Amino acid sequence: MVPSRARRIEEVRTISFEFEGLAVQAQEGDSVAAALTAAGIVDLRDSPVSGAPRGIYCMMGACFDCLVEIDGQPNRQACMCEVREGLVVRRQQGRAELEL
Amino acid sequence: MSARSVDLLVIGAGPAGIAAATEAAGLGLSVSVMDEQSRPGGQIYRGIETASPKRLAVLGKDYAAGRSLTESFRSSAAEYLPDTLVWNIGSDRSVDFSRGGRAQQMNPSAILVATGALERPMPIPGWTLPGVTTAGALQILLKSSGIVRDNCVLAGAGPLLWLVATQMIAAGARPAAIVENLPRGRIVAGLRHLPGALRAREYLFKGLAMIARVKAAGVPVYANATGLAIEGSTQAEAITFSSGGRQHRIETDAIALHQGVVPNQQITRLVGAEHRWDAAQACFHPVLDARFRTSADSIYVAGDGAAINGARPAALQGRLAALLIAEDQGRRVGTERIRRLQAGIARDKSVRPMLETIYAPAPEILAPADSTLICRCEEVTAGEIRSVVDLGAPGPNQIKSMLRAGMGPCQGRVCGLAVAQIIADRKGETPEETGYYRIRPPIKPITLAELAAYAPDEDAPRAASGDAAA
Amino acid sequence: MSDTDDGADTLVVGGGLVGAALAWGLARLGERVTVIDEGDVALRASRGNFGLVWVQSKGDGMSEYARWTRQSADLWTDFADELEAASGVSPEYQKPGGLHFLLSEAALEAKRAQINRMHNVNGALGYGVELLDRKALDGIFPGLGPDVIAGSYSPHDGHASPLKLLRALHAGLAARGGRYVSDAKAQAVERDGSGFVVRTAKGSFRGGKVVLAAGHGNKWLGPSLGLNVPLIPEKGQILVTERIRPLLPMPTHVLRQTTEGTVMIGDSHEDTGYSTDSETPVLTRIARDAVRSFPALAGARIVRSWGAVRILSPDGCPIYQESESHPGAFSVNCHSGVTLAGAHALSLAPMLARGKLDSELDVFSSRRFADGSVTRAAH
Ligand SMILES: Cc1cc2nc3c(=O)[nH]c(=O)nc-3n(C[C@H](O)[C@H](O)[C@H](O)COP(=O)(O)OP(=O)(O)OC[C@H]3O[C@@H](n4cnc5c(N)ncnc54)[C@H](O)[C@@H]3O)c2cc1C
Ligand code: FES
Numbered sequence: 001m002v003p004s005r006a007r008r009i010e011e012v013r014t015i016s017f018e019f020e021g022l023a024v025q026a027q028e029g030d031s032v033a034a035a036l037t038a039a040g041i042v043d044l045r046d047s048p049v050s051g052a053p054r055g056i057y058c059m060m061g062a063c064f065d066c067l068v069e070i071d072g073q074p075n076r077q078a079c080m081c082e083v084r085e086g087l088v089v090r091r092q093q094g095r096a097e098l099e100l
Numbered sequence: 101m102s103a104r105s106v107d108l109l110v111i112g113a114g115p116a117g118i119a120a121a122t123e124a125a126g127l128g129l130s131v132s133v134m135d136e137q138s139r140p141g142g143q144i145y146r147g148i149e150t151a152s153p154k155r156l157a158v159l160g161k162d163y164a165a166g167r168s169l170t171e172s173f174r175s176s177a178a179e180y181l182p183d184t185l186v187w188n189i190g191s192d193r194s195v196d197f198s199r200g201g202r203a204q205q206m207n208p209s210a211i212l213v214a215t216g217a218l219e220r221p222m223p224i225p226g227w228t229l230p231g232v233t234t235a236g237a238l239q240i241l242l243k244s245s246g247i248v249r250d251n252c253v254l255a256g257a258g259p260l261l262w263l264v265a266t267q268m269i270a271a272g273a274r275p276a277a278i279v280e281n282l283p284r285g286r287i288v289a290g291l292r293h294l295p296g297a298l299r300a301r302e303y304l305f306k307g308l309a310m311i312a313r314v315k316a317a318g319v320p321v322y323a324n325a326t327g328l329a330i331e332g333s334t335q336a337e338a339i340t341f342s343s344g345g346r347q348h349r350i351e352t353d354a355i356a357l358h359q360g361v362v363p364n365q366q367i368t369r370l371v372g373a374e375h376r377w378d379a380a381q382a383c384f385h386p387v388l389d390a391r392f393r394t395s396a397d398s399i400y401v402a403g404d405g406a407a408i409n410g411a412r413p414a415a416l417q418g419r420l421a422a423l424l425i426a427e428d429q430g431r432r433v434g435t436e437r438i439r440r441l442q443a444g445i446a447r448d449k450s451v452r453p454m455l456e457t458i459y460a461p462a463p464e465i466l467a468p469a470d471s472t473l474i475c476r477c478e479e480v481t482a483g484e485i486r487s488v489v490d491l492g493a494p495g496p497n498q499i500k501s502m503l504r505a506g507m508g509p510c511q512g513r514v515c516g517l518a519v520a521q522i523i524a525d526r527k528g529e530t531p532e533e534t535g536y537y538r539i540r541p542p543i544k545p546i547t548l549a550e551l552a553a554y555a556p557d558e559d560a561p562r563a564a565s566g567d568a569a570a
Numbered sequence: 571m572s573d574t575d576d577g578a579d580t581l582v583v584g585g586g587l588v589g590a591a592l593a594w595g596l597a598r599l600g601e602r603v604t605v606i607d608e609g610d611v612a613l614r615a616s617r618g619n620f621g622l623v624w625v626q627s628k629g630d631g632m633s634e635y636a637r638w639t640r641q642s643a644d645l646w647t648d649f650a651d652e653l654e655a656a657s658g659v660s661p662e663y664q665k666p667g668g669l670h671f672l673l674s675e676a677a678l679e680a681k682r683a684q685i686n687r688m689h690n691v692n693g694a695l696g697y698g699v700e701l702l703d704r705k706a707l708d709g710i711f712p713g714l715g716p717d718v719i720a721g722s723y724s725p726h727d728g729h730a731s732p733l734k735l736l737r738a739l740h741a742g743l744a745a746r747g748g749r750y751v752s753d754a755k756a757q758a759v760e761r762d763g764s765g766f767v768v769r770t771a772k773g774s775f776r777g778g779k780v781v782l783a784a785g786h787g788n789k790w791l792g793p794s795l796g797l798n799v800p801l802i803p804e805k806g807q808i809l810v811t812e813r814i815r816p817l818l819p820m821p822t823h824v825l826r827q828t829t830e831g832t833v834m835i836g837d838s839h840e841d842t843g844y845s846t847d848s849e850t851p852v853l854t855r856i857a858r859d860a861v862r863s864f865p866a867l868a869g870a871r872i873v874r875s876w877g878a879v880r881i882l883s884p885d886g887c888p889i890y891q892e893s894e895s896h897p898g899a900f901s902v903n904c905h906s907g908v909t910l911a912g913a914h915a916l917s918l919a920p921m922l923a924r925g926k927l928d929s930e931l932d933v934f935s936s937r938r939f940a941d942g943s944v945t946r947a948a949h
Contacts (some may be wrong), residue, residue: 005250005519007250010154010246011154027245037249047228048813060240062364065476095813095831096815098866100817117697190850491740492740492750494608495610501736502737504733541853541874542875545873547868548861548870556851
């Protein structure tokens, strides 16, 4: 298989954030989901039902398949959150965890 | 806290919503526009305010045309509230919305729902694997961020599939293949509507030109494909199907599905407006009178949320709806203007019967195999739905309570039509008789903290607290 | 179907938790049962309830109801096992005990008085409810908010999935050859020879006996069979969260975590007729109370809310009765269809199969309301 490299057709101002401890470069105005896609990351979470991996599907806030943990908040829609410098993003592993 | 009143609240800043708001503000109405996105343009003109000249060139002149719409909206007197989620509308038309993590209320005299379309669910085996997106998602990546995926396989059918393919080619990311699942005979059936469609022939020419461009670029096109399935364990690895009498397997980790778009019913269902099944478009529509009024008092719908017609008629409908709303609120409006807008909409609509005939969803998408997941959130299969129908469950709401289909975070947005169709077919009735999920607030999840901090009306009668003990 | 229908032993009108539990209970004894139900959109408390199998405080003022409730809770474990074996669907019953939060001295005193009043309701079995102070609460239920000063705990309380329960009952009925007919709202119920006929838009159905288990519908259907069924609608609204990791060790009267992980947050008691609308002011009040009782929930996302209409008799206790003018016609109503499902399937259904209610149920006849002395009471 020829892997389907994701890439940008132009460059704007670059910012950087973290996904699972790795530094990811993004462009200003990207959603978290877009930035992760451009970085070749497609596996964003495990389903809370079967544990199966999921990634972006609709990119317009309808399907809730792009859920990730952003700055400690579980189940955020990656396609509806704009990236900001220094965001800490993690895979959503199944159900949300709340601190007592 | 006292909620604000306005003459008109427009929900959705796509072409229908911003055209309506611009027009209504010009007529002197006080207007607010709310949209979940950060910038105006809706789905079709996503990123229009920030797109570079290069991106505009790649996306084509129909896309670029959106700029004049957003510019006149920005310079109008309409108030624009981006990053704003409407999550409930009460029976008194009070609107609960969320902005910056804080719930607030507004009391408009009229509401125009301009929340547009969603892509039709295309349940096939493997459609939940990472690497599988909608075709719309590919387009959004390109419009908002200038991101493309090389070697993508586009599968399904509809004008958008071809449009995305041409835009990807223009961006230098030629798709690996197009797998079109149109059943045989559709084009011939569609030609019956050709004479009517010729009234808006530029759409036809544009469509034919797109197909020619994709073929000229050397993209393999597999026609009349059936048995579509996606293979992979932790992400998409290949798509399989048969076409031209042969079984095919294309290895790819990027697959974009499309099976047309359908009205987003969440808000019109929430307010309890009447809906009707449209057999030609295989979807539900809110029932509207000639003045865009739903059966719910002073709630109007324009654009693709009413019926799928595309961006240009959506903007014309938005303008016309604004004029009629102003008239309903006692303003004088020029009749000539109304007539011209009506004629423009009718002309643009004349191409729809042909498109709807050709691109009606493929039978295998409407009747997925028993093992195929239908509700992506709660992982409910078509077979489970059928088996509960066999126990006598009469419709989607009983199915929802017995199987959790439609109970996950997307609240049935993705699976709703597929679930209704599967039930209807199993019971031998039409989806009109089967019905649809009852939509309840909040129509998108909000935190308990936000709800707890919200005091929309301190004087409202408080219900007594007590036992939930059932 | 329709007029060629060869008739059932028992017709059950209503396929909610009460009707389905009775129907399965009858079918498991070998009866031929037909259940007649409405369509997809109907007043259906079975679809909107909270899922508690709850004993504490039930039957304050009517000790027979307290005992009947306790009997049902005691039956639930066997009932759940047998139902799962029969249907392949688990109703997900768990009995970790249940807690009622007390948020003020006044509430604590009222609870203490109630425990004193009720300590004898179950005779030798004991009432079993104990008051826990804050320290004891922290030991069994970490994470409570500062306003929770005490709680009442009962080891007999538990919870189940009302939705799985309904599905299991329907599947169990089908497995026993029972018939379930939906989209068939009963328009009339009449005597037909030695049995009864129920007329619907889908045709007429015949049976030797008829059991009205149509929730609020009993009020309208009962009189033609000489059954007086006084019922009051009372709305309850509930919020539900996204799925979260296990957080609540046991159900409480206002919060419970389902096996899927969602947390149900209830609820209200509203006199708004038959409306099932969600109303924002009530939802915000429920949200505030929940955050006050259990602050960690503040970060949970609410996915949905709903309203459902409780089926209350004037004193909040069940109504079980056979018609005097139409022997063989029964009506069954209760407010706690999950809690009482065990008793309905395993105790009441055998009586219906025999065609006669045991005398221990006489007190549940609606004749108790005839002199107008019973007023609306706590339940
Ligand atoms: C993924 C996708 C791709 C498409 N691509 C094309 C294309 O390339 N060419 C084409 O001709 N047509 C395309 N269409 C159809 C085209 O989008 C529509 O014809 C056109 O956008 C209709 O305009 P509208 O104003 O009715 O809706 P939209 O443009 O969809 O605008 C609706 C707006 O409402 C907002 N909204 C929805 N719910 C809420 C809420 N509860 N609170 C706040 N805001 C809310 C949304 O964020 C959105 O901004 C596409 C449709 C989809 C779904
Ligand atoms: S990808 Fe569908 S909601 Fe984000």
